[in-house]
Amino acid sequence: MSLTIKNGEIFGIVGYSGAGKSTLLRCLNLLERPTSGQVIIDGVDLTTLNKKELRQARLKIGMIFQHFHLVSSKTVFENVAFALKAAKKSKDEIEKRVNELLEMVGLSDKRDAYPSQLSGGQKQRVGIARALANEPTVLLCDEATSALDPSTTKSILALLKKINRELGITIVLITHEMEVVKDICDRIAVMQDGKVIELGTVYDIFTNPKEELTKSFINSVLQFDLPDHLLKKRTGTIVKIQFKGEMAEEAVVSDMLQTFKVKGNILHGKIEYIQDMPLGIFVMELTGEPDEIQRAIDYISLRTNGLEVIASAA
Template sequence: MITINNLSKVYRTKKGEIKGVDNVSLTINEGEIYGIVGYSGAGKSSLVRCINLLERPTTGNITVDGVDLTTLKSEELRQARLRIGMIFQHFNLVSQKTVFENIAFSLKAARVPASKINDRVEQLLEMVGLSDKRDVYPGQLSGGQKQRVGIARALANNPKVLLCDEATSALDPTTTKSILKLLKKINRELNITIVLITHEMDVVKEICHRMAIMQGGRVVEEGKVYDIFASPKEELTREFIESVISFELPETILKKVSGTLVKVVFKGEVAGESVVSDTIQKFAINGNFLHGSIDYIQEQPLGIFVMELTGGKAEIKKALDYIGKRTALVEVIRHGV
């Protein structure tokens, strides 16, 4: 659906050239929700704006639904952009226009016949749950309602791709969940490919199938969301994950731990198995759970536990080897004293 090849975006400023995007290549499959994560300045917003050529790449190319956008002339590009909807962090609604008029504006810009606009807007309002706000102005809406208008407007011309640039960053947690639920519904029912730019790992964990982590304009890690949460490769990725799933133990607890401190990751069905209790019965060791949880990512369980193992070094090594064969990861945080 979307192929990004060797894409770079260089901004020329008075202080010199700044690389917003640095030689990025990605493939985003049709019908998936793809997250692009990074801190401010990582290049993620520059990248997403290149996808619909709001920013023209300095080098590289963007192919959407089989069409290389970088080769299109102005009218061809305008037509291609109709198939790419976009929603923004701050909604970008016209305050002097009603909800109906804000959505209808996209249809008029696409030269949709006036006779078809009313029915299409009514259909979109029902889809985003705002049929009762048809004649209300943006100033009378909550943040979540404004974003729903933005989503309806982005869907007006039946796009195949929906770009979301920090779409939930200005919203409270409860409203964020409702917007993410709506995006999942849109993805499922309309098979729209969604590219979601965010710095919030909770958002990615909630709805994305695959993801990329960006830093300094480059992609530093990429893959299935579940796999990245289970076994992150880069320190930056671990930092993002720990913002969602923290396993830092209080110093008062650590002072009491004299055994071997380990982190165990259970993937899929293994998360529900009695691996640890089997291990304790099989080997001459004791186990003490200190911290842990089971999360669900794309409806698959992912268990992460921190525990203390005590016993002879040889038995602990056998136990760790046994656990390692039955789980996704065993990491020794600190050896016993």
């Protein structure tokens, strides 16, 4: 595997269990030492460092875990302070920094609470504050939202995005949830059997996936399959149309219906916004004379980013 993650981006690593996501992430801070090759962060090859140098380098690589890993016998303040004590910071430095971090993650009022008194989302916020304690340049997130409900996941992703944008920290996030990738990542790598099989911006991957595994991940978010019983009732030609970018906001379908002697019945459709760019997908039934339907299909194909005939009465 050869992979370059850009400074300041949110980079997602996606794959099913056993694909190698967690192993790759743990290689980035040498919790797992690769059998060969280099791990270069901020220009330093971590594999060449001695134990003391590696401990120092790891201070700049924060890590957030799926199951939080908080010390149950310590307060929120003490859990966050732990990383600063390990870095041999003074008492005054620790007090100031922990208070800043708790305010950043919205937990100033939970300073003296214990993990057992916190919700899952609050525990993860403590984990994020702890990971940021030593002002890292890289933040590694190991399935950071998998143990959370959808609403809490949204709030944690919003917090991570805020941290990335305001502090400029590079975030590497592994997940099997494409919804997470769609909401937060700039680029993604899709992994299978220890290899990266597809790599690109989130928008490009969502609009033009090449690999079957990638397509199956995207289908879990953009699900447009119609039930068989619904397809059997249709008497016309059913097409799936994809609109990218500005095209998603234009009246192509409406123009087509006015230009040709066909009727259109939209069966399914939505516009998603990925990296603030629209992606529209519509499934519709076209009825009319076969020649007119074909002309309408050709018209749409030329003016959109993809048309697939799902079923045809002919």
